[in-house]
Amino acid sequence: MTDTLTLAKAINLGLQKALADDQKVLLMGEDIATLGGVFRVTEGLVSEFGRNRVIDTPLAESAIVGTAIGLAMRGYRPVCEIQFDGFIFPGFDQITSQLAKLTYRHEGSARFPIVIRVPYGGHIGAVEHHQESPEAYFAHTPGLRVVSPATPQDGYWMIQQAIQSNDPVMFFEPKSRYWQKGEVDRETPPGAFQASRVVRTGTEVTLVGHGAMVSVLLQAADIAAAEGTSIEVIDLRSLSPIDYAPIIASVQKTGRLVVAQEAPGHASVGSEIASTVAERAFYSLEAPVLRVSGFDTPFPPAKLEGIYLPDADRILEAVDRALAY
Amino acid sequence: MSSDAAIQLLTPDGQLVSDDRTSEYLPWIEKLPESRLLDFHRQMVVMRRFDTEAGNLQRQGQLALWIPSIGQEGAQVGSGYAAAPQDHIFPAYREHAVGRIRGLDPMRLIEMLRGLSHGGWVPSETGNFHLYTLVIGSQSLHATGYAMGIALDKLNGNASGASDQDTDAAVLVYYGDGASSQGDVSEAMIFAASYQTPQVFFLQNNHWAISVPVERQSRTPLYLRGTGFGIPSVQIDGNDVLASYAVTSQGLLDARSGRGPRYIEALTYRMGAHTSSDDPSKYRENDEVAYWGARDPITRYEAYLRGKGVGDDFFSEVAEEAEDLAAEVRARTMTLQDPPTTKIFEHVYTDAHPLVDAQRDWLAAYEASFADDAGEGAGR
Ligand SMILES: Cc1ncc(C[n+]2csc(CCOP(=O)(O)OP(=O)(O)O)c2C)c(N)n1
Numbered sequence: 001m002t003d004t005l006t007l008a009k010a011i012n013l014g015l016q017k018a019l020a021d022d023q024k025v026l027l028m029g030e031d032i033a034t035l036g037g038v039f040r041v042t043e044g045l046v047s048e049f050g051r052n053r054v055i056d057t058p059l060a061e062s063a064i065v066g067t068a069i070g071l072a073m074r075g076y077r078p079v080c081e082i083q084f085d086g087f088i089f090p091g092f093d094q095i096t097s098q099l100a101k102l103t104y105r106h107e108g109s110a111r112f113p114i115v116i117r118v119p120y121g122g123h124i125g126a127v128e129h130h131q132e133s134p135e136a137y138f139a140h141t142p143g144l145r146v147v148s149p150a151t152p153q154d155g156y157w158m159i160q161q162a163i164q165s166n167d168p169v170m171f172f173e174p175k176s177r178y179w180q181k182g183e184v185d186r187e188t189p190p191g192a193f194q195a196s197r198v199v200r201t202g203t204e205v206t207l208v209g210h211g212a213m214v215s216v217l218l219q220a221a222d223i224a225a226a227e228g229t230s231i232e233v234i235d236l237r238s239l240s241p242i243d244y245a246p247i248i249a250s251v252q253k254t255g256r257l258v259v260a261q262e263a264p265g266h267a268s269v270g271s272e273i274a275s276t277v278a279e280r281a282f283y284s285l286e287a288p289v290l291r292v293s294g295f296d297t298p299f300p301p302a303k304l305e306g307i308y309l310p311d312a313d314r315i316l317e318a319v320d321r322a323l324a325y
Numbered sequence: 326m327s328s329d330a331a332i333q334l335l336t337p338d339g340q341l342v343s344d345d346r347t348s349e350y351l352p353w354i355e356k357l358p359e360s361r362l363l364d365f366h367r368q369m370v371v372m373r374r375f376d377t378e379a380g381n382l383q384r385q386g387q388l389a390l391w392i393p394s395i396g397q398e399g400a401q402v403g404s405g406y407a408a409a410p411q412d413h414i415f416p417a418y419r420e421h422a423v424g425r426i427r428g429l430d431p432m433r434l435i436e437m438l439r440g441l442s443h444g445g446w447v448p449s450e451t452g453n454f455h456l457y458t459l460v461i462g463s464q465s466l467h468a469t470g471y472a473m474g475i476a477l478d479k480l481n482g483n484a485s486g487a488s489d490q491d492t493d494a495a496v497l498v499y500y501g502d503g504a505s506s507q508g509d510v511s512e513a514m515i516f517a518a519s520y521q522t523p524q525v526f527f528l529q530n531n532h533w534a535i536s537v538p539v540e541r542q543s544r545t546p547l548y549l550r551g552t553g554f555g556i557p558s559v560q561i562d563g564n565d566v567l568a569s570y571a572v573t574s575q576g577l578l579d580a581r582s583g584r585g586p587r588y589i590e591a592l593t594y595r596m597g598a599h600t601s602s603d604d605p606s607k608y609r610e611n612d613e614v615a616y617w618g619a620r621d622p623i624t625r626y627e628a629y630l631r632g633k634g635v636g637d638d639f640f641s642e643v644a645e646e647a648e649d650l651a652a653e654v655r656a657r658t659m660t661l662q663d664p665p666t667t668k669i670f671e672h673v674y675t676d677a678h679p680l681v682d683a684q685r686d687w688l689a690a691y692e693a694s695f696a697d698d699a700g701e702g703a704g705r
């Protein structure tokens with residue numbers, strides 16, 4: 001059975017399935033119950049599961065995450081929604097100093113199966129703090145798993161896999177893709193939760209990205225194909241851990257790698273991939289690994305987002321540079 | 326929804342309330358010149374018209390977002406006029422009328438919500454009206470820190486080098502009922518009480534934090550929060566511009582006089598959507614909106630002024646001024662240009678930064694390469 005669904009609806013159905021399958025699953029966050037979330041990802045769930053499973057919280061991110069930790073100690077599997085990327089920081093201490101370390105400090109006697117859903121990224125023309133890509137902070141933090149689905153199919157399945165994970169999972173939802181439709185097969189589970197995936201095969205250059213960037217990479221690959229360049233595209237899907245096998249295999253074939261992300265480039269996920277590939281596939285590389293990122297500035301006013309965010313042209317400029325070696 | 330605890334100087338039908346509880350505050354009104362009483366009305370009407378126009382501009386695609394404050398003019402205009410010129414104001418993001426009172430050109434708000442800036446106004450040129458803060462509650466700590474600075478100036482012999490007048494300043498910080506749940510806001514009250522800062526916390530309880538009703542944030546009236554932190558607290562009818570003016574004036578005077586912080590909960594109502602992206606029909610009842618509609622701050626105040634003998638001429642002059650501002654804002658919006666791409670890299674740091682500089686140069690060269698390609702049919 002496959003349906004054509006938006007990413008928002010696919011995640012909604014994944015949450016619905018998780019709530020139905022396991023009584024211990026709870027949703028909590030600002031405006032998620034009555035309103036169904038500002039992006040309507042939790043729409044309808046409070047009427048189906050009630051206010052004791054789908055919980056509108058007071059306005060306090062530190063408390064949302066901190067109380068989720070206590071709820072997990074009590075045996076629940078909380079799924080927290082942070083309303084926008086830029087509003088995760090009031091909860092940063094609870095996520096990085098507490099949630100990320102509690103399993104370690106308990107030496108395994110306690111589990112913290114908490115999912116933190118974060119709509120993230122640009123392309124929606126919003127005011128400041130509403131378009132950011134803070135995933136690197138969390139990928140940098142040991143103890144957190146970090147993923148980002150790029151398609152409705154992944155949205156539906158990965159949210160369920162995240163909820164089933166016994167570790168905390170940061171679940172970054174590319175909000176500019178919420179309304180894009182795709183095929184969702186609700187019977188056949190996809191591959192492993194945190195595997196990266198080749199989404200387009202090619203021979204000359206490898207492009208790697210996650211979230212909303214994947215569609216930009218595919219667009220760049222289309223343009224390049226029309227110009228006679230064959231590009232392979234890999235959807236990272238997981239940012240911690242990173243599944244390197246498909247990336248290394250691809251680089252061994254193409255010899256060229258461009259990593260792209262909306263986030264600033266300095267000390268980023270892209271930097272990590274570049275250095276790891278340089279370590280593991282040095283002799284396969286025909287060119288340095290190149291990064292295409294948001295600039296190392298705060299996210300600019302919305303009218304400038306089209307310049308700030310890497311587009312297909314900027315990806316192809318890097319592809320040209322890689323091919324010039 | 327309304328509360329017996331709330332100080333009200335003007336009933337919803339525009340009658341002055343003189344009783345034991347208001348006697349403390351009425352002198353603030355009695356000593357106001359008539360022209361200032363008229364300013365209250367002018368500012369409320371003009372800013373409501375501005376708000377409506379900005380909403381129209383948003384619907385017409387001229388703004389990315391609009392944040393309406395219709396219904397909250399009484400709370401904002403009264404408290405805004407209560408601040409002395411040297412006072413510092415730390416707003417949240419809905420205090421458009423306060424900004425205009427302090428001298429902020431409303432076009433700065435239009436530009437911000439069109440996506441041209443993150444604010445960018447210069448507080449020293451806008452009556453010390455600081456930038457909007459979109460991260461809920463954060464400005465409460467900045468306000469407290471600023472007020473600590475004012476207090477420390479006195480203790481340290483003005484080490485910050487402020488002018489004499491500025492050492493007599495107080496701080497007024499705005500936030501919402503939703504924000505009252507944030508840790509930052511509680512922490513701000515703790516510091517304020519601990520250091521007895523010269524500041525007034527002005528909570529606009531507009532009864533909603535997007536779709537979440539105030540009851541989810543607090544089981545007690547919010548002004549009792551202030552009391553719990555050891556800060557003298559008052560609840561007011563926030564749709565009564567006179568109560569807002571008088572109680573804030575008293576609070577700022579107390580703060581300025583070294584009596585420590587004060588806390589005001591203004592009961593008001595967000596008549597419109599949270600922002601242009603919101604649909605309040607999903608979470609609230611028409612009855613409630615109608616209840617508050619009948620307590621409108623402008624109608625009430627107009628009745629009061631008419632009762633004092635203010636005539637039609639004034640009201641039609643104000644209506645004209647409101648139309649003029651709306652027309653001017655619309656016209657100026659149509660002439661707004663997108664910022665240059667170099668704006669992305671400006672002011673990330675105060676001093677030069679090699680990475681930012683390199684990226685700015687890279688972008689310039691990259692953009693120039695497109696210009697070179699033009700006309701040669703260079704594909705992309
Ligand atoms: C830290 C943080 N979390 C969430 C949000 C999203 N958000 C924007 S406004 C708002 C509600 C604020 O309610 P309140 O403080 O009552 O102010 P009002 O909007 O009613 O003026 C929320 C949840 C935010 N801006 N910042």
Ligand SMILES: [Mg+2]
Binds near residue numbers: 503530535
């Ligand atoms: Mg509110």
